[in-house]
Amino acid sequence: MLLALDVGNTQTVVGVFDDALGPTAARAERRAGELPGLVQSWRVATVADRTADEHALLLDGLLRLAGLGVSGSTSSARVAPSGVAEGSFGVVDGIAVSSSVPAVTAALRQMVATW
Numbered sequence: 001m002l003l004a005l006d007v008g009n010t011q012t013v014v015g016v017f018d019d020a021l022g023p024t025a026a027r028a029e030r031r032a033g034e035l036p037g038l039v040q041s042w043r044v045a046t047v048a049d050r051t052a053d054e055h056a057l058l059l060d061g062l063l064r065l066a067g068l069g070v071s072g073s074t075s076s077a078r079v080a081p082s083g084v085a086e087g088s089f090g091v092v093d094g095i096a097v098s099s100s101v102p103a104v105t106a107a108l109r110q111m112v113a114t115w
Contacts, residue, residue: 002094003015004098005095005099006099007098019037046101049103055107
């Protein structure tokens with residue numbers, strides 16, 4: 001699964017995409033305007049001075065609300081026999097960031113490197 005972040009000056013849109021639900025998924029199963037593969041999305045305020053640790057806490061909390069985990073993390077509610085955290089939908093194992101706020105971009109890079 002892919003964690004996608006679109007960081008704007010005032011708001012950040014966070015989405016989780018599952019490649020198994022991508023463009024090849026039956027169109028009839030999607031609602032009008034829904035993005036292919038989108039499992040969950042949130043909109044939060046962009047805070048330019050938020051630290052890498054604060055971003056990690058925010059994203060971990062959102063993922064937990066949706067029953068998702070992060071690959072290599074044991075912070076999720078459930079851990080698979082492989083030792084990888086899992087939620088009811090699966091494990092986030094990639095991240096994509098689009099950002100127009102350099103300070104947030106730097107903090108997100110540090111978050112990914114640390115967590």
